[in-house]
Amino acid sequence: MLGSGRRRLFSALLQVQKRPCQPSRDMRLVQFQTPHLEQPHLGLEAGIGGGVIDLNTFDPTLPKTMMQFLEQGETTLSVARRALATQLPVLCRSQVTFLAPVTRPDKVVCVGMNYADHCKEQNVRVPKEPIIFSKFSSSIVGPYDEIILPPESEEVDWEVELAVVIGKKGKHIKATDAMAHVAGFTVAHDVSARDWQMRRNGKQWLLGKTFDTFCPLGPALVTRDSIADPHNLKICCRVNGEVVQSSNTNQMVFKTEELIAWVSQFVTLYPGDIILTGTPPGVGVFRKPPVFLKKGDEVQCEIEEIGVIVNKVV
Numbered sequence: 086m087l088g089s090g091r092r093r094l095f096s097a098l099l100q101v102q103k104r105p106c107q108p109s110r111d112m113r114l115v116q117f118q119t120p121h122l123e124q125p126h127l128g129l130e131a132g133i134g135g136g137v138i139d140l141n142t143f144d145p146t147l148p149k150t151m152m153q154f155l156e157q158g159e160t161t162l163s164v165a166r167r168a169l170a171t172q173l174p175v176l177c178r179s180q181v182t183f184l185a186p187v188t189r190p191d192k193v194v195c196v197g198m199n200y201a202d203h204c205k206e207q208n209v210r211v212p213k214e215p216i217i218f219s220k221f222s223s224s225i226v227g228p229y230d231e232i233i234l235p236p237e238s239e240e241v242d243w244e245v246e247l248a249v250v251i252g253k254k255g256k257h258i259k260a261t262d263a264m265a266h267v268a269g270f271t272v273a274h275d276v277s278a279r280d281w282q283m284r285r286n287g288k289q290w291l292l293g294k295t296f297d298t299f300c301p302l303g304p305a306l307v308t309r310d311s312i313a314d315p316h317n318l319k320i321c322c323r324v325n326g327e328v329v330q331s332s333n334t335n336q337m338v339f340k341t342e343e344l345i346a347w348v349s350q351f352v353t354l355y356p357g358d359i360i361l362t363g364t365p366p367g368v369g370v371f372r373k374p375p376v377f378l379k380k381g382d383e384v385q386c387e388i389e390e391i392g393v394i395v396n397k398v399v
């Protein structure tokens with residue numbers, strides 16, 4: 086169903102495997118751990134599916150967390166740019182464990198009903214203003230971590246989403262200035278317990294959206310200037326290999342700029358804050374009959390140019 090996008094991903098993976106020492110020119114920032122490191126390091130992923138360049142070895146004065154890296158703005162970004170332009174050793178992917186590209190941000194802001202056909206599949210009007218909710222940052226896990234089915238829910242569902250990572254603090258940001266506040270983009274899975282979201286807790290969405298492990302992210306924070314057009318990317322979710330969601334970010338009702346302008350009227354956005362921009366149609370709860378995740382399932386969420394996260398349900 087993803088056709089040429091999938092073919093491009095596979096050929097990119099093959100190329101990376103053939104030339105493991107050739108970093109891509111795109112800036113793909115990651116947080117990773119190896120058995121030899123005392124604490125996680127910052128790195129650059131050498132293309133989709135490629136190995137990792139250790140930024141903290143390249144420059145030991147760099148901070149070791151993405152939050153601190155983003156807070157320092159242009160100073161740290163220019164070091165990463167220098168690393169990208171230098172021939173550096175690349176750690177094999179099998180040697181590293183990827184963490185979420187951002188851990189413990191101040192906020193995970195989420196947008197509901199932001200794809201017109203996701204509204205259609207549940208018979209609701211396309212919203213005139215963005216619908217905002219949130220997840221606690223404790224729900225964030227890495228790109229290949231497990232999603233734990235909580236015993237409190239029997240209706241856990243999938244939702245692939247494009248995530249925006251904020252790079253610069255701001256309040257009342259104008260839409261025309263919004264992209265200057267974006268560090269980059271990553272892939273998110275807005276795992277959702279429908280029973281808690283739709284029927285329990287006074288129908289407040291929070292609890293259903295924020296169980297531990299309900300926000301896999303990654304693998305990389307792909308910087309803004311590395312993506313040709315964030316609003317024209319194929320986006321897809323597969324469960325056990327079967328495509329369940331397949332769309333394009335050009336179907337989003339409110340794009341990144343409008344979302345940042347909207348949200349920053351209410352709250353200050355800080356470096357590291359994450360905005361999940363909503364999911365396309367094809368979620369399990371609106372299937373006839375509904376389908377939910379079960380132990381042993383594997384969910385792959387993929388966005389063109391950004392990458393794929395793979396999370397087993399346990």
Ligand SMILES: O=C([O-])CC(=O)C(=O)O
Nearest residue numbers: 196197198199277363364
């Ligand atoms: O369908 C929902 O649960 C709301 C939501 O997260 C989305 O539209 O992306």
